[in-house]
Amino acid sequence: MDLVFDHDTLGQRVLFGSGKAAENLAAEVARRRARAVMLIASEAEMQIAASVSSDIEIALTYHDVAPHVPLEKAEKARAAAAEAGIDLLVCVGGGSTTGLAKAIAMTSRLPIIAVPTTYAGSEATNVWGLTEASRKTTGVDDAVLPRTVIYDVELTYSLPAELSVASGLNALAHCIDSMWAPRADPINQALAAEGIRALSHGLPLIKVDPRNRRGREQALYGAYLSAVAFASAGSGLHHKICHVLGGAYNMPHAETHAVVLTYVLALNAPAAPEAATRIAAAFGSETAVEGLSSLREKLDAPRALKDYGLAETDLPEAGRLILPVVPPLNPTPVTQENLQQLLHAAWAGTEPGNI
Missing domain, CATH: 3.40.50.1970 (Rossmann fold)
Structure with missing residues (x-):
């Protein structure tokens, strides 16, 4: 081709x-x-x-x-x-x-x-x-x-380890979303893949020692690459969800991204095999979802939106607000049904395979 x-x-x-x-x-x-x-x-x-x-x-x-x-x-x-x-x-x-x-x-x-x-x-x-x-x-x-x-x-260094983890996973979300965002192309996908590699290497070092300079350098470098990729590729499903949740329910920015990413990746990876393979390779894992799950386990990452103030009763309204702004070319067609499944799983912190 x-x-x-x-x-x-x-x-x-x-x-x-x-x-x-x-x-x-x-x-x-x-x-x-x-x-x-x-x-x-x-x-x-x-x-x-x-x-x-x-x-x-x-x-x-x-x-x-x-x-x-x-x-x-x-x-x-x-x-x-x-x-x-x-x-x-x-x-x-x-x-x-x-x-x-x-x-x-x-x-x-x-x-x-x-x-x-x-x-x-x-x-x-x-x-x-x-x-x-x-x-x-x-x-x-x-x-x-x-x-x-x-x-x-x-x-x-002023950013504690737990906030470094959440902020770093927010950067990782920029990378993964850039793999299938509306303007994804080979250049921003290459930047995103290198961003995933750098962040997945640097964040565990920070978790073990918050003043590990090598870890901080890799995370900061990865965060820059993630943002450049995102600026070029545009806002995909993950960011549309998080922007609605943040604005409508005053959810903390980094923690919301850190939670939601797992579920968007699980939804989209089966329908975007080339992107999923590239994400997995950047993590050094068998599959994209396994790579992210393994990293999250190492980091003891934020797990559930309910831990940050979102009520279960907010989920139907959130779905109605999100659906109109979903990118039309998202790899997996988004319906009110699978969107509600995703939101409920993210709210409860259940395993992503349940979506």
Whole structure:
């Protein structure tokens, strides 16, 4: 069969180096000749953000950050940036912090320098998300893609092992979803496969020793690859499910992804044998589902959505909200019946083979 595809590569500068975040940030701010920098970080990350930005002048420090980027908080941050005459956004933190910077950039077109402290991956995509009235809306806009990403393994040491596991499995979800997302192609599948290999190698090392630098490097490298693959391939079934659950029921982002991934993989793998074989090879396992299950066992990963606040009575409504946004070319046709089976299994934490 002829190899035919089209692929977009997003333009972004990546600086990767342990202990180099402050140095790299100062150099980037100087290179951009920024005069009024807005530093965005949650209160929990403010000490790290202060250290990273110690060599630059900050015009506005902003910490009103919340998961899933509520629209009212986005509008408040946009107004603050405009009032301060900001010409560069610097975000230090996880996906919520990056998401708020993207919300500002979406309307102001201001450039972003992202300094991640988790494995969320949002920093490498042009995808934005906003939540209003318990409904999360996502979209694509190249203006929200951070111009520069500064990776520093030492900044992830603040992330406890259990949150590193959840965040890393969120990154793994980007990889697996990219194998059959709407714009999947050989390039983003190759990036995703390498991301799976790196994450499946690095996360167990972090679980054993949270300060294992080699493990942190592999996880951070894998998280970047996962996000690049996801940005190119688009949002598949897994992400559609998790976006609805997060926005409608205020579910924790990383833990929700960590749970749901198992069940989406079990649903889709039989109908996508080539992708499943590639996923299995990246795990070094006989099958894709076995590879993920083995990794989850090593990591003692999050197991059930009921453990994070989702009620069983929410499942019928969740299914009705998810079904209209399911990608039409998902490998396994999604019906209300098998979607409810998937959601109930994920809620209860039952074995994925039961779907």
